[in-house]
């Protein structure tokens with residue numbers, strides 16, 4: 001995923017500039033460990049631990065790590081980021097992508113991650129960006145007029161309702177400062193892939209649309225739900241897997257902070 005690669009390049013540059021020795025990396029809220037595996041590949045002298053509250057997601061990590069040749073250096077640990085984290089052990093880099101907005105008190109979790117890091121260690125945060133939202137690009141011509149906007153509004157409403165209040169607009173530089181970190185790099189990580197998408201990108205869009213079906217069920221009318229079902233189907237003639245006019249836009253915010 002180019003967004004992860006772009007972020008890791010910035011972490012590696014900061015680590016090199018600081019002369020940081022990277023022995024141990026934590027990917028917290030790792031899901032299936034895509035970043036843990038990429039980080040282990042980028043830092044060949046380090047072990048990486050994928051940490052998540054969901055054991056079934058962590059079960060997917062080992063095969064991915066083996067497939068990428070880093071099976072011996074990638075481990076897993078079930079942990080809740082809202083509980084004490086001392087048992088995770090010390091780390092030189094902590095990666096937290098799209099997870100900190102899930103916790104009730106991000107600053108408390110940031111303070112814990114601060115204490116997990118060795119002095120000089122780096123915390124990388126990937127969070128909602130200011131731009132592109134939703135699986136379908138703006139202006140994508142499908143279904144009844146305005147379908148994409150209604151679908152995006154339905155997903156945004158569902159996500160906002162599911163997350164703690166204000167979670168989508170948190171002030172990360174202020175929270176990091178409160179938790180004792182110094183921000184050393186920040187910026188937008190944007191990905192824009194033109195049509196026609198390759199199979200990997202189409203499947204990424206398909207998965208997002210399939211997840212959105214549950215969120216949209218009470219928020220869209222019958223015509224829009226039928227349009228969504230066709231787009232999110234594996235074999236419908238209108239599936240995103242079959243459309244050559246689909247583009248992919250992803251936008252994330254990136255913050256890199258040091259424990260001094």
Ligand SMILES: C[S@@+](CC[C@H](N)C(=O)[O-])C[C@H]1O[C@@H](n2cnc3c(N)ncnc32)[C@H](O)[C@@H]1O
Pocket residue numbers: 028029030031032051052053054057079080081082096097098099102103
């Ligand atoms: C949106 S996914 C992000 C996965 C991956 N980091 C990424 O960027 O694609 C959020 C992940 O955080 C995990 N998670 C949410 N709350 C958590 C908590 N309190 N402690 C540990 N993991 C948590 C979920 O199980 C899920 O795997």
